[in-house]
Amino acid sequence: MKSVFLLQLQRLRREPILVLSMMAMTFGFVFLLGGMGSGDRIEVPIYFDEAISQSGQEELLDRLNQSDTFVFQTTEEAAAEKQVALGEITYAIKAMPDNYRMLVAADDPNQLLVNQYVQQVYADELRLQKAEAAAGDTDFRKKVDSLLADAPITLTGLTAEGESDSAGYDQKNQFLFGMTLFFSIYTVILSLGKVAEEKRTGTWHRVILSPVRKFQIYIGHLSYAFMIGFSQILFIFLSFKYVFNYELGNHFEAIVLTVACYTFAIVALGMLMLGLVKSLEQLNALVPIVSVSMAMIGGAYWPIEAVSNNIILAVSKVLPMTYAMDSLKGIALHNQNIASLAEPLSIMVLFGVLCMGIGVNLMERTS
Amino acid sequence: MLETTNLNKAFKKNKAVIDVNLYLDKGESVGLLGPNGAGKSTTISMISSLVKPTSGDVTWHGKSIVKDPNAIRLHLGVVPQEIALYKELSASENLKFFGKIYGLKGKALQDQIDKVLGIVGLAERKDELVKHYSGGMQRRINIAVALLHEPEFIIMDEPTVGIDPQSRNYILEMVQKLNKEKGMTVLYTSHYMEEVERLCDRIYIMDHGKIIAAGTKQELTSILSSEETIFVELDRSYPELVTELREIDGVLRVVETDKGIKLITPKNSRLLGNIFQAAERQQAQLISVNVQVPTLEDVFLHLTGRKLRD
């Protein structure tokens, strides 16, 4: 068992590309999506039509700048037009009383986002104005504002743990946890894929013919895959905590335990997949399908709270990804400790035990 | 020492091995000869306890290894048909790992490694990565791994496929030495009849999953004692000539090889005249015509109507 484990490590040292590239991808995507410098907001140049009064301009700017994602900065019409024409900026907004116009030069992925957002703000404004007119009350707007500020009922989203506030998720941690857990699936399952590779090259049969027992060989491979996945995730978390100063809460031991349970569940899932496929090629084809769908449904790409489809929510309830994301966010945001995570952690372990049992049986049946 | 009784293996509907009965005595060198797909590797997998037979049994010193695979494993070395090595590691790293899983360690392990490296003649290059080796060297390390735990019985599955003549010769000599000098029992599989002719005391000929003949080389070639082989060497291939030769009365088998046409005829059948006439009619350019002593290849041709190699 130890020999099998050490052998795989030795092979990794000779060919570390897979693991290194998965790590690099994780870092790359977390930086890219997390915008590196703590939620850099998207700058939007804006100028106003003469029909809007000075106070109207300020009010609109206030409203627009309530978003965390965009920062609107006033500019002059002539300057904006020139800059857009020269391609110095890719777009600018011209605000008019009931409408707006977007000056566009080149394609920019943010255009859509900005457009969508401004449209929403205008639509809300128009609705308010209509309501105001219908009510015939000049103080209507003030009343709405004060009612919103001091609402008789507040809506708080309750998640499975009943603790996290649905609105309060942290973008940066979402990307860190999501991308790390997502890419680790590849590392773990492809490391376990060495079993399929060995069956093809024939070394597996050599090892089987030796006095080493079969379960020892399996444990050797499984513990190797676990160790690789576990170290990859922890290394990334530690780097972001200490090098890039991400806030991960005060219970790092809970993070370690969550990662261990999650990695175990993924190793077991890999075992199940190995039992289902006939060749290494099939496994390689299956890994992206499984990992991407699990990441999507399990909330690695976007928070599960953003999903309202009942089927997807139901499926997410059986995926280890969902519980790992929930637990990690709970630890980082709400300082949850191990005791309060008993449920998600045991569900991940249960998932692992089930997959492992079925997987080993399938493998032994096909060999 | 080892015996199989009515060994069968079917993969779904495909019967790979059908009622194979064979035995090996201690110290013997036995060949299993047959074309690709004959069922040699499948037979070997069952003998080495890797694959369970569909029916039948394999016994080692009288004990069934189907029931108890461990009875044979420590005494057996298997050289698989494929290069079953970790190619990104060096030869000595491979040997170290396989030695360890056989329970060797420390100095004993190192001594064994040095010994087998000596046997396969790769001691100086042991630290090179296997993937940088030539095909012949990879084959030699493939064999070395099977020798590490000093098995009394070694099974080799086509150990010389796809390598240069020197390496091949080296391997054949090595196997001969292991058998004659160290008394190792050898089961050698091949589709090269020269190899089994040279190495083996007894030979089983296998085709389509069945053993179609067995015995010493003399016994097997005496199957053809009342026949002779005529080899017609030609400058190129003449398909019509083959057809025409088949129609000559008394000709038993005709097969085209890369250098000409081989015929099996009854002894002293005096068919040379007919052959020359046929060649004349087809305007075939004859280079030579020989009457030969039958080989194992001819035995296979006689029994199946096909060449051993396609």
Ligand SMILES: Nc1ncnc2c1ncn2[C@@H]1O[C@H](COP(=O)(O)OP(=O)(O)O)[C@@H](O)[C@H]1O
């Ligand atoms: N694992 C397997 N699954 C299905 N068919 C197989 C398997 N192994 C071998 N066969 C089939 O059994 C037959 C004999 O194969 P094999 O024993 O490898 O022949 P040989 O070693 O003489 O070339 C072939 O027809 C081959 O396709």
Ligand SMILES: [Mg+2]
């Ligand atoms: Mg074979």
